[in-house]
Amino acid sequence: LPFALYLFLFLFPSIIDTAEYKNLLAFILAIDEINRDPDILPNVTLGYHVIDSCGDEGKVIQSVLQILTGDSIEIPNYSCRNRGKLSYLVLLYGYSTKCKIHIFCFGFQITSGSTNSELSDRAVYPNFFRTVSGDHLVFVAVVKLLKHFDWTWVGIIRSRDESGERDVRELSHVITGHGICIEYIVSIGDTEDINQKHFTTIQKSTSQVVIVSGTCSTNCLPFFIRCKSLLQNVTTILITSWSVIYNSHSVMEIFNNRLSFRPSAFTIPGMRDYYNNISRSTRPDDPLLEDIFLISCNCVTQSIKFIIFEKFYVLKPVNCTGKKRLTDALDYTVDVPITYYHAVYAMAHALHNMHLHMRYREPEPKKHKYENELQNYIRNVRFTDPSGKKVLFNERGEIPEERFYLVNWKMTTHENRTRTQNCLVGFMGTEKLEDQELRVYEQFIHWKTGKVPRSRCNDPCPPGYRKAPSGGYHACCYVCVQCSEGEVSNITDSEECLMCPETEWPDKRRIRCIPKMYDFLSYENDVMALGFSVISVLFSLLTLLILGIFIWYQVTPIVRANNLNLSFLLLGSILFSFLCVFLFLGRPVDITCKLRHTMFGTIFSVSVSSLLAKTLMVCIAFKATKPGSSWKKWLGIKIPNSIVLICSSIQVLINVIWLSISPPFQEFDLHSYPGKIIIQCNEGSVVAFYSVLGYMGILAAVSFLLAFMVRTLPDSFNEAKYITFSMLVFCSVWISMIPAYLSTKGKDMVSVEIFAILTSSAGLLGCIFFPKCYILLIKPELNKKEHLLEKMVNC
Incomplete structure (x- = not known):
């Protein structure tokens, strides 16, 4: 057939967008290659119509109807064509969902730019195919970009149409699911009061990142x-159709240094030539090429366009020759999005396969039969493009992309001409997108x-702190609370603090756990232990x-009169x-824990028993001095020795039972003091411990009462008064020690015990022996037998 059997309709969102013009050239190149290829659609010439929508949905539908009816008057469901066969095939790019749905009734569509995720529903749109992935992949990529830079506080500006509403609905669902908050959502409308309200919203906002979505149209500019001054320092992330904006100098300044995602691009063979x-x-008949040279090179034309462009773009006229090449006006990029290229080849291969299989089956298929067959052939098309990539549609009617590229758009000025430069600054794979890492x-x-801009509701919580709700509406606005005792956080913006192990404790900044310090009366690190040792x-x-x-003066009356053996035993x-x-003192171990309480209990029992024996012997001695007294037979060493032996043996028996049933042992106290492990002795049996103390208390009380009763006997050799004072000191110390002992832990508790031992022992030593040493060393004249007898006679 020498004419265009199948018609392609290609719709552009911008009349002078240089990037879209490159895509158009890729589209035309594919058609030219297919027409020259004898292996694809032989004897069939493919033609095309390029229609500029000017951002108007009505113009899109009007243009489609003109193509379908074959006349300048739009007549739905009627064709004025006398020759040529129309296949109802439409190629779309970048329109609202509402416009696309209106066009779906006219036939099959393979779009190279529509990313609406709703169109992937095969039950609703079985005739829709596309050579790009849906928006859901772009939204996931945007979330990964926000998380990479730790942007949790963003604004959204959308077009006031169905496309903008859909984008915000899906984007909000994905963003909020990853802990990112939306400060505001602005819908750009045509009403001045609405725009003024949104202008105030952006003016009061604090987010430094704005996502622009929806349909790019002249109504939004x-x-x-x-808002140019408000967005001067704000980073914009453009989605879908906004990734290609109008080449107005003012608009380029607003979106300078923007970020956007684009699908993977490949080198199209022959594109450079x-x-x-x-x-x-x-x-010569390409009006778009005329506009490109007019804007990029300021070329003078006879068209009235120049007058309009001169005012809009502030152009200075330049005479250009007709031989000026496109590469002189545009920066050639080897990697061009190949979606348009694939769209043409996909349809050509589908039609080619259908012709091969239907040529011998039905010369003139019915329309519904044709539609069913064509749908199957498009769905099952598989081919390898000239760049070597294998192309096929998946179950969603999409040709999946291998990668998404992160593009940084930069505006440059050279020779008084403003140009844009797209820099690839990152990428990520699309297979299992949720598991892919965005490399930036x-x-x-x-x-x-x-x-790098900072876009957060508040400063991040440093390590050692955790996030706590501030009571506001947004979860991204919070307060930082320091971790509680025993907890740490070693990351920024920690949701919760982690409890340290029992043997560890947070450092001062509460960012890591360090081993707890061991706490005991150490000879090396504790001054108190050194003091007790010296004392x-x-x-x-x-x-x-x-x-x-006493050994030196053991033969003197003052020493012999007070039972020399008991004195030596007491000392x-x-x-x-x-x-x-x-x-x-020192680090407690099991053996020292077993000995410390049993030893001082036994030793103190011997001391108190000796004092009890001394007191009792004083009482017997004075009773024995009376004529005919029967107490004389009780004088001697057997009675005091028996008293000491029996009283001490009872204490020894208590200690033996204690060590046999539940002996003391070393214990680590991990919870009494923060940051410390107290190494202490556990008494084992509390009953046995207090039995030891109680028995010493009973001996001391008996000694005190007996000494108090005989305190009025002659002073020269009577120790009862000194024993009374010593027992008073002993009982006072140990009675006051008990509440202090119970209210302390660790080395403080041990210090109380040591203080009680030292004080009570010093009290016994001072009250009993210092008066005698005073007489022996200072007043030796009182240490005579005559003096003692004189005292007795006076009594």
């Missing part, structure tokens, strides 16, 4: 031009402010000194009491 051969002389080369991105040694030496004095027990302090 005045609003953006008005095709560009080099395009000029006004080779394409930040060093190649040109920002409006010269640095214990000094009192031990003092006790040895007193013992030496020895006091000495061991002072030395017992070292069992409480």
